Amino acid sequence: MYTGIEMLNTKTKLFAILGYPVKHSFSPQMQNKWFKKENLNCIYLxxxxxxxxxxxxxxxxxLLGFQGVNITIPHKIEVMKYVDFTDKAVKKIGSINTIAFKGGKLYGYNTDHLGFSQDLTAKKISLKNKNVLVIGSGGGARAILYALKESEAKNIYIANRTLKNAEQLAEIFKIRAIDIKKVGEVLPSADLLVNTSACGMKKTDVLPFKADKIKSSLIIYDLIYNKATPFTKLAENKGLKIFTGVGMLIRQGACGFKIWTGKYPDIEIAERLLREFIG
Ligand SMILES: NC(=O)c1ccc[n+]([C@@H]2O[C@H](COP(=O)([O-])OP(=O)(O)OC[C@H]3O[C@@H](n4cnc5c(N)ncnc54)[C@H](OP(=O)(O)O)[C@@H]3O)[C@@H](O)[C@H]2O)c1
Structure with missing residues (x-):
């Protein structure tokens, strides 16, 4: 029977997260909880x-025989230089968040897109013939666009504070970039709005566009999961359905756990833990 730290021995399999800083990370609690639940002699640092x-x-x-590692900000792009193999998603998204060490080789994955698409499925959100507007053009946006391109969405638009960054992603993913000041042109037909931008991380942040005309059925998905943002306020004011990035965060970790252990972990346990973590 697994009893946590007392079980550690020479056979314990080692996992970790690398970030700078990393003190804010929820991953150690989540992954260790899953190891315990699955009765696996593993530890995550x-x-x-x-x-x-x-x-x-x-x-x-x-060198020390670690079996897997998660990679977070600011190392997700740089680490691509140090792995031996990457999957199709990593090549398109341009960053790695999970590495598996196998037979002396490093295999790099990006599970953020899976976290997002699996969360939509869990929430019964179908994108078939739907119009999706993505705000932001950073690393998070790239993972979301990869997932959206794999979905049955009809139209995907991207808008960003700096237009040229949106245009760059529009070119890569073959979608349409919109000037953030002209979002009003596509917003009325949008079925899903995904905020991948950091707008909301600062208390002073405001919605970067006017949201006069929107469908009452518009769903907002805000990747930010630990605070109220201008997007959560918009949903509240207009009575819209909103989901935060909690589900994506947990499910990208679950996909990493599956890559390392072959088992898909308990999502509910992680949801309860994250609620305590956020406070
Ligand atoms: N839930 C999850 O699993 C998950 C996963 C990934 C990311 N995230 C969250 O998503 C957010 C973005 O992450 P990222 O890795 O994509 O960051 P990033 O690569 O640094 O990109 C940040 C993006 O946000 C835009 N932006 C920043 N401040 C803004 C503001 N005040 N108003 C409007 N736009 C603003 C930037 O626009 P410019 O191009 O103009 O600079 C850029 O497009 C973070 O809050 C992160 O925690 C969550």
Whole structure:
């Protein structure tokens, strides 16, 4: 029977997250809870290598026999240089959030897009013939666009504070970029609005467009999961359905757990834990 830390021995399999900073990360609690639930002799730790030390950190984990590692900000792009293999999603999204060490080789994955699409499925949101508007053009947006392109969405639009960043992603994913000031042109037909931008991380942030005409059935999905944002306020004011990035966060971790252990973990346990974590 697994009893947590007392079980640790020479056979314990090692996992970790690398970020800088990493103190805010929920992953250690979540992954360790899952290891315990599945009765696996595994432990998940957190390390904070500086960007200039990332290569040595990854080599050290390999040397010490780690089995898997999550990668978070700011290492997700840089780490691509240090893996041996990547999947199709990593090539298109351009970043890695999960690595598996197998037979002396490093396999890089990006599970953010799976976290998003699996969460939509869990919430019974179908994108068949739907119009989707994505706000933001950073790393999160790339994962969301990858998932949307794999879905049956009819039209996908992207708008961003800096238009040229949206245009760059529009080119890669073959979708239409919209000037954020002209979002009103597509917003009335949107069925799903996904906020992938950091708008809302600061208390002073405001909605970067006018939202006069919108469908009453519009669903908002805000990747930010730990605070009220201008998007949550918009949903509240207009009586719209809104989901935060909690489900995506948990499910991207669940996909990593599956890659490492072959088992898909208990999502509800992680949801309860995250509620306590956010407070
Ligand atoms: N739930 C999850 O699993 C999950 C996963 C990934 C990300 N996220 C969250 O998503 C957010 C973005 O992450 P990221 O990795 O994509 O970040 P990123 O690569 O730094 O990109 C940030 C994006 O937000 C835009 N932006 C920043 N501040 C803004 C503001 N005040 N108003 C309007 N736009 C603003 C930026 O626009 P410019 O191009 O003009 O700079 C850029 O497009 C973060 O809050 C992150 O925590 C959540």
């Amino acid at each position: 957190a390390f904070e290598p500086k960007p200039e030390d990332l290569k040595r950190a990854v080599e050290s984990l390999k």
